[in-house]
Amino acid sequence: MTTIIPFGPQHPVLPEPVSLKLELDNDVVVGVLPSLGYVHRGLEKFIDTKDYNQTTYICERICGICSALHGITYTKSVEKLFNAEVPERAEYIRVIVGELNRVHSHLLWLGLFADGFGFESLFYECWKYRESVLDVLERITGNRVIHSISKVGGVSRDLTKEHIDMILKMLDTLEPQIKDIEKVFVNNYTVKKRTVGLATMSKQLAYEAGTAGPTLRGSGNAIDVRETEDWDIYRDLGFKTVVEKDGDCYSRTKVRVKELYESIKLIRNAISKLPNGEITTPIKGFPTGEAIMRTEQPRGEVVYYVKGNGTKNLERLKIRTPTFANIPSLLLTLPGVKLADVPIVVLTIDPCISCTER
Template structure:
């Protein structure tokens, strides 16, 4: 006989509200029904009242964790409508801030994840290290949470020598700290007992389920938007997608840890190759046509669709966030999992509900 148990919308491991109705048989999940709608803000409708420049601010506020990458994706989509190429220095600054965004997001997730399986000291360590990244982002952008760096036509602020030195110093420290926490996440007996072999998705299943980001790459799929033609700059920085083959919670964790090193490498390379010059160009007129822009956010691929009609307002803005792509995979991952492991499995998709519902 099965019992239905509600998981969420308020739950100790969930930073944001989402509800799963779990059908349980003998302590094992046999069915899942996700429910959304707790933080839907109607932002795609809200832009009707904002011009295309003001919409940048709306997009930056979709999420408090990957704010910079939302802004970058939106502005790049609108730049496609204008068919303009922004200055190279601005492109590099976007990469630096975007990758810093990924480092702090992954450290945030690792902390939440550690807390989720009851390792509180590890949670404190991850969040302590993350603070240094936020300090640098605050120094560079002037803001701690909503970084607000990208503008249509470039970036809002240049990088100074002092900010670059501060960033490099922070990266050295964080890289060494990540090595410390990596030992625990990857080698600790208890952590492995909780994660290895849990909620495994095969390569094909993860691909066909439309998953994105570390959830997709943790199952052996080398899919990363930073390899696409829209992001040629990453080729110059020596980017390689991080892939793990096992498809379980342990593999998804290892992807995020290794991506921290990859992002640190990318930031260092971007700083070493940072060209001189302007950081923005003036944009004249109003956008027309349609464009799709994709970016690899910390949780995976975000898709922006913009349609302009020659007025100051966009006719349509559509945003598909990575958690939106990853939630259906819970329908495939959770059946067969013990009730006690459900929080761990849900956390491994790094759910961001504010992004998902917009």
């Protein structure tokens, strides 16, 4: 005899509407039926009416949390259509803003996760530290959330000496603060009781389910687009993929905490190697042909496919986002989990529903 419990679309731990119908046997989940579409806007169709420069701003509004990397990936894919050589300084500024974006996204997630298992002051702590990153992003780009730093052919704003000093100063204070919260997430007895051994995915299963990002790397697969894809800068900056072996909620948390340090290292290296010169290159004409671009967002790999037809509007824009790849893993890991642990398991894939449904 099973009971069906609706989880969402309006639920206290979910910041976004997603509906999971949980089939319960007593207290244990035996089946899951997800239902999507509450945030579907139809953006891939909407770009028909916008030219390729305006589409940048549409792409940044696919998701407010990873907006910088959406914009960067779109502009890089359109530059592939034009075979444009982007100035090196622009690429470095993109990396710096993209990694700052990742730091703020991971801190945001750690806070929501802490709230998920009832550590409210830890949630406030994470979000307080996140504000310092947002302050820097606001000074660099002019906005707290939607940055609009990347445009087709380069970046829209340059980094001045003041900006660089501000970033370095912020990183110096942020690093010990992250060490503080890391202690709780990694060593705390209660947190470990709630997360260790919960919703385990083996290395093979995570790979075959097609998961992406920290969900994939938490199961021991060393796959990170920053290391494997043809965006060379990350290799020059000495990027190393973060991997954890166990595949449970605890190791997915550890991956994200370690990625914070990795991002901080990348930003420092990028600033020390920041070349001088132009920040944009002029782009003329209309896009033709097709191109694919992959980058690593905070939640995993995002793939942009663009097709131009020689007019100012793109013929097709197709986006495959990381949460879309990670939702099937919920169907594999949730059966066998107790109802009280469902919010934690759902949060560990870092669901971004507005990315998924667009």
